[in-house]
Amino acid sequence: xxxxxxxxxxxxxxxxxxxxxxxxxxxxxxxxxxxxxxxxxxxxxxxxxxxxxxxxxxxxxxxxxxxxxxxxxxxxxxxxxxxxxxxxxxxxxxxxxxxxxxxxxxxxxxxxxxxxxxxxxxxxxxxxxxxxxxxxxxxx
Amino acid sequence: xxxxxxxxxxxxxxxxxxxxxxxxxxxxxxxxxxxxxxxxxxxxxxxxxxxxxxxxxxxxxxxxxxxxxxxxxxxxxxxxxxxxxxxxxxxxxxxxxxxxxxxxxxxxxxxxxxxxxxxxxxxxxxxxxxxxxxxxxxxxxxxxxxxxxxxx
Numbered sequence: 001x002x003x004x005x006x007x008x009x010x011x012x013x014x015x016x017x018x019x020x021x022x023x024x025x026x027x028x029x030x031x032x033x034x035x036x037x038x039x040x041x042x043x044x045x046x047x048x049x050x051x052x053x054x055x056x057x058x059x060x061x062x063x064x065x066x067x068x069x070x071x072x073x074x075x076x077x078x079x080x081x082x083x084x085x086x087x088x089x090x091x092x093x094x095x096x097x098x099x100x101x102x103x104x105x106x107x108x109x110x111x112x113x114x115x116x117x118x119x120x121x122x123x124x125x126x127x128x129x130x131x132x133x134x135x136x137x138x139x140x
Numbered sequence: 141x142x143x144x145x146x147x148x149x150x151x152x153x154x155x156x157x158x159x160x161x162x163x164x165x166x167x168x169x170x171x172x173x174x175x176x177x178x179x180x181x182x183x184x185x186x187x188x189x190x191x192x193x194x195x196x197x198x199x200x201x202x203x204x205x206x207x208x209x210x211x212x213x214x215x216x217x218x219x220x221x222x223x224x225x226x227x228x229x230x231x232x233x234x235x236x237x238x239x240x241x242x243x244x245x246x247x248x249x250x251x252x253x254x255x256x257x258x259x260x261x262x263x264x265x266x267x268x269x270x271x272x273x274x275x276x277x278x279x280x281x282x283x284x285x286x287x288x289x290x291x292x
Contacts, residue, residue: 021172028170035163035170037203040217052218053288061222062199066171069195078177079192085226111230 004077007107007114007139016075016102016120021067024059024096032063059092064131068100068122075102076137082115086133090124097125102135114139143213143250143260150211152243155204157268159193159237167197190234195227198268198279201241211245213262215285223261223282231276239268239276246280257287 029043041048043060065086072081092098102120109115115136122131161181168178177184177192184191233239246263253259261284268277 032170035167036199062196062225065225066194066196070173072195073175078175079188079232081195082229084195087224088222
């Protein structure tokens with residue numbers, strides 16, 4: 001599939017589509033545990049987390065990163081992502097509402113392919129970054 | 141406790157990852173992604189040449205990794221955090237592919253932390269090859285063991 005974006009038309013500072021994840025809830029973590037096979041109990045077992053001194057279960061970092069990856073697949077198309085690197089800065093809790101967004105920081109060529117590079121982040125309802133990352137997607 | 145640097149370079153037993161449509165759909169639903177390319181094989185075939193996978197889908201490898209495929213430090217599960225994750229894609233991955241992953245401990249190190257005290261980091265790199273023997277992706281993950289349970 002051709003990329004949804006044209007290399008020559010993309011400018012540094014362009015924004016990717018924004019994805020809003022409203023009302024994060026425990027079933028999101030359970031569903032993701034089942035889908036991914038990540039059964040670390042910190043994400044669904046309230047008894048376990050309380051015993052570990054944590055107030056409540058929280059999201060798998062990779063669940064949040066998966067939500068964030070939609071900015072890239074909505075932007076360039078599924079199958080067009082070449083690099084996606086994320087750093088987990090802060091936990092995501094039940095009740096949070098997340099804004100996933102990204103912007104272009106550069107353009108380059110690698111292995112004969114034209115790439116758009118940029119930064120992405122997930123911001124919670126308090127304005128705090130929970131995940132920060134960088135990306136490269138293929139452009140037509 | 142001193143960290144054990146001797147585990148750097150340890151490689152796990154290669155494991156097989158069949159890329160199955162049911163898991164791809166389930167994963168897309170779990171990350172609340174309604175993209176029809178994951179749900180409509182006809183559309184996906186026309187637009188992409190096959191059903192693509194979400195960028196973070198290779199996380200499902202955990203399903204197919206036995207313990208002998210996962211070289212690891214003895215971290216305390218109550219105190220671990222996923223610090224970073226890095227995916228690099230070299231070739232397309234489609235439903236129907238059968239990947240082989242090999243996990244390697246790329247680095248282990250310690251850092252003085254903030255609220256969690258001393259922290260130990262382990263970087264694992266998994267190389268994925270497809271059924272043609274082509275390297276399609278690298279997944280590099282950093283796990284952190286904190287000195288005490290962290291809550292924000």
